[in-house]
Amino acid sequence: MEEYVRERERLIVKDRSLRVDANAFGAASHTENQADEILRRIRTEEHETVWDRAAPEIPGAAHVFPGMEFLTARETILKTKLFQAxxxxxxxxxxxxxxxxxxxARVLLNIALKHPAIHVRTSIRLTGETIYTVLPEFRPLPQDEWTSLGSLTDSVYEPGQWVPLLNARSAFESDLGGTAGFDEWAVRALTINPTEAYHTHNTTAKIWEKFLSTFxxxxxxxxxxxxxxxxxxxxxxxxxxxxxxxxxxxxxxxxxxxxxxxxxxxxxxxxxxxxxxxxxxxxxxxxxxxxxxxxxxxxxxxxxxxxxxxxxxxxxxxxxxxxxxxxxxxxxxxxxxxxxxxxxxxxxxxxxxxxxxxxxxxxxxxxxxxxxxxxxxxxxxxxxxxxxxxxxxxxxxxxxxxxxxxxxxxxxxxxxxxxxxxxxxxxxxxxxxxxxxxxxxxxxxxxxxxxxxxxxxxxxxxxxxxxxxxxxxxxxxxxxxxxxxxxxxxxxxxxxxxxxxxxxxxxxxxxxxxxxxxxxxxxxxxxxxxxxxx
Amino acid sequence: MEEYVRERERLIVKDRSLRVDANAFGAASHTENQADEILRRIRTEEHETVWDRAAPEIPGAAHVFPGMEFLTARETILKTKLFQAxxxxxxxxxxxxxxxxxxxARVLLNIALKHPAIHVRTSIRLTGETIYTVLPEFRPLPQDEWTSLGSLTDSVYEPGQWVPLLNARSAFESDLGGTAGFDEWAVRALTINPTEAYHTHNTTAKIWEKFLSTFxxxxxxxxxxxxxxxxxxxxxxxxxxxxxxxxxxxxxxxxxxxxxxxxxxxxxxxxxxxxxxxxxxxxxxxxxxxxxxxxxxxxxxxxxxxxxxxxxxxxxxxxxxxxxxxxxxxxxxxxxxxxxxxxxxxxxxxxxxxxxxxxxxxxxxxxxxxxxxxxxxxxxxxxxxxxxxxxxxxxxxxxxxxxxxxxxxxxxxxxxxxxxxxxxxxxxxxxxxxxxxxxxxxxxxxxxxxxxxxxxxxxxxxxxxxxxxxxxxxxxxxxxxxxxxxxxxxxxxxxxxxxxxxxxxxxxxxxxxxxxxxxxxxxxxxxxxxxxxx
CATH class of the missing domain: 3.20.20.140 (Metal-dependent hydrolases)
Structure with missing residues (x-):
């Protein structure tokens, strides 16, 4: 058995000999080796305490597991010690x-809000029905083209009209969530959400369509x-x-x-x-x-x-x-x-x-x-x-x-x-x-x-x-x-x-x-x- | 450019030199080469005509694609020329x-139906609610233990009682689908369905639980x-x-x-x-x-x-x-x-x-x-x-x-x-x-x-x-x-x-x-x- 274990050890070393960390352990400082051990211990602990469980609270994830889909896991990751490290x-x-x-995306939106030249338009008026499919088009306009239109959601809005970003946001219909609703709509257009990545756009080709639209x-x-x-x-x-x-x-x-x-x-x-x-x-x-x-x-x-x-x-x-x-x-x-x-x-x-x-x-x-x-x-x-x-x-x-x-x-x-x-x-x-x-x-x-x-x-x-x-x-x-x-x-x-x-x-x-x-x-x-x- | 293409060709050949088919083309018969070409043509055609599309008719698959999840793709596969070949x-x-x-599973069930020794029981009486979670337990009994009980779904059924398979099936409550309902329930217990594989049991550990239960x-x-x-x-x-x-x-x-x-x-x-x-x-x-x-x-x-x-x-x-x-x-x-x-x-x-x-x-x-x-x-x-x-x-x-x-x-x-x-x-x-x-x-x-x-x-x-x-x-x-x-x-x-x-x-x-x-x-x-x- 001892001979077997030695032979096994030699095989493992050979198998891993091309890895970037093949010789790292010998060269590491005492503190590094200590830290490595700690990190591995945290990981093992959190596999059990955080990851291997049913997760009824997370929409779309019956169970969570280590390395699971990022968009679904993100909030859980943020709470781990491993992430803190x-x-x-x-x-x-x-x-x-x-x-x-x-x-x-929210930071970008906040930057944009400081610039009165930025206008926004849609190809269809935003309503409770269209808000999940219609995307904003942003554009800075020369000052002589700035408009004073009030809202993308108002019944008088004609598709294609440029509305100042600030107005569009502040006058966003309260039924659509008001200011926060506007932000959510814009952020949704700038990011990929779990439903898109893992359900509605379930192929590489489809999710690329959504991805390119964020650009x-x-x-x-x-x-x-x-x-x-x-x-x-x-x-x-x-x-x-x-x-x-x-x-x-x-x-x-x-x-x-x-x-x-x-x-x-x-x-x-x-x-x-x-x-x-x-x-x-x-x-x-x-x-x-x-x-x-x-x-x-x-x-x-x-x-x-x-x-x-x-x-x-x-x-x-x-x-x-x-x-x-x-x-x-x-x-x-x-x-x-x-x-x-x-x-x-x-x-x-x-x-x-x-x-x-x-x-x-x-x-x-x-x-x-x-x-x-x-x-x-x-x-x-x-x-x-x-x-x-x-x-x-x-x-x-x-x-x-x-x-x-x-x-x-x-x-x-x-x-x-x-x-x-x-x-x-x-x-x-x-x-x-x-x-x-x-x-x-x-x-x-x-x-x-x-x-x-x-x-x-x-x-x-x-x-x-x-x-x-x-x-x-x-x-x-x-x-x-x-x-x-x-x-x-x-x-x-x-x-x-x-x-x-x-x-x-x-x-x-x-x-x-x-x-x-x-x-x-x-x-x-x-x-x-x-x-x-x- | 010609020199580039030749160098590229050499690199590809080297890269694929370990494959089992590395030398197959030279050794193939004329008919084999013809058949290979035909198969590739069918595959390419069906990529477009069968696979790369939205599939609103298939539950759980927004879009179909070649090599997609088997349980969702099975019926589509059966219709292809490639599968026919x-x-x-x-x-x-x-x-x-x-x-x-x-x-x-259905064939097994049909075999079992020929054997009057086979009995079945459940740990809870089957109802519209329990039918999706309670599994059948099958067992052949010695003739002196055969029962003449009528049904798993009757209100008089006491959990754990052995019911002859034939009776359990023929007396399966019509609200639960009658005979066909029994078969579906049994087949569901013997197989993995797409919802289990791809949604409710989304980790290897969970789907193994279901898998082992089929055994x-x-x-x-x-x-x-x-x-x-x-x-x-x-x-x-x-x-x-x-x-x-x-x-x-x-x-x-x-x-x-x-x-x-x-x-x-x-x-x-x-x-x-x-x-x-x-x-x-x-x-x-x-x-x-x-x-x-x-x-x-x-x-x-x-x-x-x-x-x-x-x-x-x-x-x-x-x-x-x-x-x-x-x-x-x-x-x-x-x-x-x-x-x-x-x-x-x-x-x-x-x-x-x-x-x-x-x-x-x-x-x-x-x-x-x-x-x-x-x-x-x-x-x-x-x-x-x-x-x-x-x-x-x-x-x-x-x-x-x-x-x-x-x-x-x-x-x-x-x-x-x-x-x-x-x-x-x-x-x-x-x-x-x-x-x-x-x-x-x-x-x-x-x-x-x-x-x-x-x-x-x-x-x-x-x-x-x-x-x-x-x-x-x-x-x-x-x-x-x-x-x-x-x-x-x-x-x-x-x-x-x-x-x-x-x-x-x-x-x-x-x-x-x-x-x-x-x-x-x-x-x-x-x-x-x-x-x-x-």
């Missing part, structure tokens, strides 16, 4: 997010430069609050002009970047003033073109635009991507020629704009979206956005391992967009055990409600007995290694991370050691 | 099934030797009807006696095997008389002990019993397994000592009873159930039952490849027991691309409604663009290679398979080529 953890970099969906609604607000400035700042601040110290975000440059303070479409791409730079500087200044400089390293932008209706010619324009911006803002533009749902939209293979020209042009100009491509965000096996993985890797992508279907590709996993191509995994996004039924079914442990470099990401927290990275780390941590504190440390720390940071930026960021990590681990032991033992 | 396909061997759950209900009937004989025959005949030519089934030997024709618990294990042998011989005789000898090679038994409440001592008894049976019926007993839900029950590691002794005993006695162990039928990552995979492989298991979590273990997949350890995958079972939300999320393609030997299995078709193997092949075939006719051919044919057949049995079985396959392929081309082209 994870939310204090330094997260490293957020490498995969779409800027238009990064700020809490369309948000765009009417975020596209307005005065809101954009506050929006980006809010994104940074809330991320920093959650322990994120560096951000690479995807900005879709598909419209050529944002709407300026004057209500005109006249703010070109380069001004977006100027503003972005200013916001970064402002946040850094404010943090420095509070003695919190070590909490934020900065942010860069992955230039993104939108795949929908994109031709090779159209793509050429964006690639040239990206090059021009990189030349002017080398410290800001860090990569190029194509965005949009992979299943229905054209695959990467359609764009190889312009992509190859892009690479050649960079060589001529001495630039370095790596591809950081979405690929394999699909349940397909051998479909065009799944095959995008071959092209992303052949094109030399620096990281892979999602790579959900990568687990099916032994040779591609090997290449990711050899070439250090990190996968930007977005577990909660995948679950809400119905690529996985719940977290225990997610392929993340498969990639982890294959030694594929992984980072965790929120993708579109405004639509999904997974603000920051705490929720994603929580969902990953709760469904595995192998994964512990040292695993999530490696994931968080590695996000800085796979980021587009110059060597000196990177070592500074890692040094800051290590300092904050020590503080966190000590806090964890101080806070929970007595409590967990009891 | 797959159902004619020779399936090779069925290697993973639990005998007590292999015959359609408890069935056992009262199947444990009766006169029913057992007809049951096994019916299992063979319906399997043969579906194109299955050989069966290895798990029989749980946890009770020591079946109930004989006299209603007494007096039929020992060896008599079960005598009868089993007779049923095989009878079926073969009947087939021969119809000139269908090539449709059935035979059947063997995987001796199974039940894990629940099992101690090492208890296991020793079963292992010795298994050895004794193997000595008397060397052609029937082909393996040993432990059965029961892996998540809550003790892991294999608890039983290493008796298992090692079992191996030593066989060596002494010159026997060969391979382990064919359930392992990794779990969503756990590093849990005891997941770790069963290490022990199954270290114990030298010939095949792995389920191996659902195997995709997480790179080293174990490598060992399966090297040692030819086949995984008995049960896709529909996994989906209904909530290990996967739907077929597109199932890890089967991951194992396939890693070159892990795979067979497809129905597990418990009586409870799940996936009679035969056509449904499982259908669900696997419909969710992949890589998998085609030549892939399912390899899976079906391989099932005979991984079966416990002596070399001469195996080559005979393979030769029969190949003959039937040619006929099938020709039928497919003749039936669908004109139609699909139109």
């Amino acid at each position: 994870v939310s204090k953890m330094p997260k490293g970099a957020l490498l995969h997010s779409h800027l238009d969906a990064t700020v809490n 369309a609604v948000a765009r009417g607000l975020v596209r307005y430069m005065p809101i954009f400035v506050e929006y980006v700042r809010e994104f940074f601040l809330s991320s920093i609050e959650d322990g994120i110290s560096y951000i690479e975000t995807r900005i879709p440059f598909w419209y050529k002009y944002m709407i300026g303070a004057d209500g005109q479409e006249n703010v070109p791409h380069r001004e977006w970047l100027l503003i972005y730079d200013e916001v970064i500087a402002g946040v850094k200044r404010d943090l420095a003033a509070q003695g919190r400089s070590d909490e934020f390293v900065g942010s860069k932008i992955i230039y993104s073109a939108v795949k929908k209706d994109l031709t090779c010619e159209g793509l050429e324009w964006y690639l040239e635009d990206c090059i021009a911006l990189k030349q002017e803002f080398p410290h800001l533009i860090c990569g190029f991507d194509l965005v949009g749902p992979e299943d229905p939209l054209p695959p990467l293979i359609n764009f190889i020629v312009p992509f190859q020209r892009f690479v050649a042009r960079q060589k001529e100009l001495g630039l370095d704009i790596p591809f950081i491509l979405h690929a394999g965000e699909t349940l397909g096996d051998g479909t065009a979206a799944d095959m995008n993985l071959y092209d992303a890797i052949l094109l030399g992508t620096k990281r892979i956005g999602h790579g959900f279907s990568l687990a099916k590709h032994p040779k591609l996993m090997e290449l990711c391992r050899e070439r250090n191509i990190a996968v930007e995994m977005c577990p909660i996004s995948n679950e809400i967009l119905r690529l996985t039924g719940s977290m225990p079914m997610h392929p993340l442990p498969i990639l982890m055990n294959q030694g594929v470099p992984i980072t965790l990401n929120s993708d579109d927290p405004a639509a999904f409600g997974n603000m920051g990275l705490s929720f994603d780390f929580f969902q990953v941590l709760i469904v595995s007995e192998v994964t512990g504190l040292l695993t999530v440390k490696a994931l968080a720390r590695d996000s800085l290694k796979y980021a587009c940071l110059a060597p000196e930026e990177q070592s500074a960021a890692l040094a800051l991370f290590d300092r904050r990590w020590s503080t966190f681990v000590q806090w964890l032991v101080d806070t929970f050691s007595g409590e967990a033992r009891s | 797959v159902s004619k396909m020779p399936k090779g061997a069925l290697l993973h099934s639990h005998l007590d759950a292999t015959v359609n 408890a209900v069935a056992r009262g009937l199947v444990r009766y030797m006169p029913i057992f004989v007809e049951y096994v025959r019916e299992f063979f005949l319906s399997s043969i009807e579906d194109g299955i030519s050989y069966i290895e089934t798990r029989i749980p030997f946890w009770y020591k006696y079946m109930i004989g024709a006299d209603g007494q618990e007096n039929v020992p294990h060896r008599e079960w095997l005598l009868i089993y042998d007779e049923v095989i011989a009878g079926v073969k005789r009947d087939l021969a008389a119809q000139g269908r000898s090539d449709e059935f090679v035979g059947s063997k038994i995987i001796y199974s002990a039940v894990k629940k409440d099992l101690t090492c001592e208890g296991l020793e008894w079963y292992l010795e019993d298994c050895i004794a049976l193997k000595q008397e019926f060397p052609h029937l007993i082909c393996g040993f397994d432990l059965v029961g839900p892996e998540d809550p029950l003790p892991p294999l590691i608890n039983f290493i000592v008796p298992f090692q002794r079992f191996v030593a005993r066989q060596k002494e006695l010159g026997l060969d009873i391979p382990f064919i162990l359930h392992a990794g039928e779990t969503l756990g990552d590093g849990t005891a159930a997941d770790m069963n995979l290490y022990d199954a492989i270290l114990l030298g298991t010939k095949r792995i039952g389920h191996g659902f979590s195997l995709a997480k273990h790179p080293k174990l997949m490598e060992l399966c490849r090297e040692r030819n350890i086949a995984v008995e995958m049960c896709p529909i079972s996994n989906e209904i027991l909530r290990l996967t939300g739907s077929m597109p999320m199932h890890p089967l393609p991951i194992l396939m691309n890693q070159g892990v030997p795979i067979t497809l299995n129905s597990d418990d078709p009586a409870a799940f409604g996936n009679m035969g193997l056509s449904f499982d092949f259908f669900q696997v075939l419909i969710v992949s663009e890589v998998t085609g006719l030549l892939t399912v051919k390899a899976l079906a044919r391989d099932s005979l290679k991984y079966a416990c057949l002596a070399p001469e049995e195996q080559s005979a079985a393979l030769a029969l398979f190949d003959r039937r396959w040619s006929t099938f392929v020709q039928w497919l081309v003749d039936t669908f080529s004109g139609e699909a082209r139109s």
Whole structure:
């Protein structure tokens, strides 16, 4: 039996030898090992006390379980000690997010309310019947087009008329909930709710329809430069609050002009970047003033073109635009991507020629704009979206956005391992967009055990409600007995290694991370050691 | 671009080089290639015409999609051409099934109705309220205990009283649906319905409770030797009807006696095997008389002990019993397994000592009873159930039952490849027991691309409604663009290679398979080529 146990132990070690935490236990400090034990104990306790039970109080969930559907579980997660611990953890970099969906919907609404230029309209008058299907369209108007209309819900409202946001909200019919009813209606249009994700829109294709509609609604607000400035700042601040110290975000440059303070479409791409730079500087200044400089390293932008209706010619324009911006803002533009749902939209293979020209042009100009491509965000096996993985890797992508279907590709996993191509995994996004039924079914442990470099990401927290990275780390941590504190440390720390940071930026960021990590681990032991033992 | 396409092609070939169908296309006959093309065309057509749509007519499914939840999709599947094609396909061997759950519930009920010894009782009188929660308990009684009670639903019925099955059925209250109502109630207790699988019992633990209750209900009937004989025959005949030519089934030997024709618990294990042998011989005789000898090679038994409440001592008894049976019926007993839900029950590691002794005993006695162990039928990552995979492989298991979590273990997949350890995958079972939300999320393609030997299995078709193997092949075939006719051919044919057949049995079985396959392929081309082209 002893010999059997030794042989078993050797086999387990071999089986896990490619994991990012394979050698973490030996290298860990005493406090880290203590903290890891505490975290595992809390997790085990809460499996029983919180998760494995009937939940008649939660609509749509007969029973709760660890790693269950996020939108149904969210309120329960917030009450756990495990979440309390994870939310204090330094997260490293957020490498995969779409800027238009990064700020809490209510916060965005509150920002918008400060801007009298913002108007709203509907295609049908809102009533008790239409309120669940009709979406708001927001838009800033030039001052000479501002209206003084009173309400979207009044019987005199003619569909299509622009109503000032403030009026629409304050005059929202009391039968429809008044002001609070307006907010709920708007928030519902900006977010995905559990009924949609898990019942009415039960396929990936259907939930994507709803998902894309949240972008369309948000765009009417975020596209307005005065809101954009506050929006980006809010994104940074809330991320920093959650322990994120560096951000690479995807900005879709598909419209050529944002709407300026004057209500005109006249703010070109380069001004977006100027503003972005200013916001970064402002946040850094404010943090420095509070003695919190070590909490934020900065942010860069992955230039993104939108795949929908994109031709090779159209793509050429964006690639040239990206090059021009990189030349002017080398410290800001860090990569190029194509965005949009992979299943229905054209695959990467359609764009190889312009992509190859892009690479050649960079060589001529001495630039370095790596591809950081979405690929394999699909349940397909051998479909065009799944095959995008071959092209992303052949094109030399620096990281892979999602790579959900990568687990099916032994040779591609090997290449990711050899070439250090990190996968930007977005577990909660995948679950809400119905690529996985719940977290225990997610392929993340498969990639982890294959030694594929992984980072965790929120993708579109405004639509999904997974603000920051705490929720994603929580969902990953709760469904595995192998994964512990040292695993999530490696994931968080590695996000800085796979980021587009110059060597000196990177070592500074890692040094800051290590300092904050020590503080966190000590806090964890101080806070929970007595409590967990009891 | 041309060079790019060539490099891409090379990468795809490398990535798929471990698949069972890696070299199938070159080796295929002209007719096979034609048939493969036809099948793919039908699949693509039906994706659009059948699957990608709103389905207001199907309760609980807002939209249907390929590979969707089986219990909701079943009726739709039956109407497809793809299913029509797959159902004619020779399936090779069925290697993973639990005998007590292999015959359609209504058929079982009809068999039971022929036996006046069968009585039924309930713990509470059946009413409109209790009928959805109270289960029937069936039992054959010795003739001197037969009752003449009239009904389970009458107000004079006292809970616990045994009522003759025929009376209980014919006198079933008309308000509860009369005879048809009785049948529905009984069938509901013997099967899992979509509401249970996908709503009320939404966790693996909960649906297992329901699942196990179907066994408890069935056992009262199947444990009766006169029913057992007809049951096994019916299992063979319906399997043969579906194109299955050989069966290895798990029989749980946890009770020591079946109930004989006299209603007494007096039929020992060896008599079960005598009868089993007779049923095989009878079926073969009947087939021969119809000139269908090539449709059935035979059947063997995987001796199974039940894990629940099992101690090492208890296991020793079963292992010795298994050895004794193997000595008397060397052609029937082909393996040993432990059965029961892996998540809550003790892991294999608890039983290493008796298992090692079992191996030593066989060596002494010159026997060969391979382990064919359930392992990794779990969503756990590093849990005891997941770790069963290490022990199954270290114990030298010939095949792995389920191996659902195997995709997480790179080293174990490598060992399966090297040692030819086949995984008995049960896709529909996994989906209904909530290990996967739907077929597109199932890890089967991951194992396939890693070159892990795979067979497809129905597990418990009586409870799940996936009679035969056509449904499982259908669900696997419909969710992949890589998998085609030549892939399912390899899976079906391989099932005979991984079966416990002596070399001469195996080559005979393979030769029969190949003959039937040619006929099938020709039928497919003749039936669908004109139609699909139109």
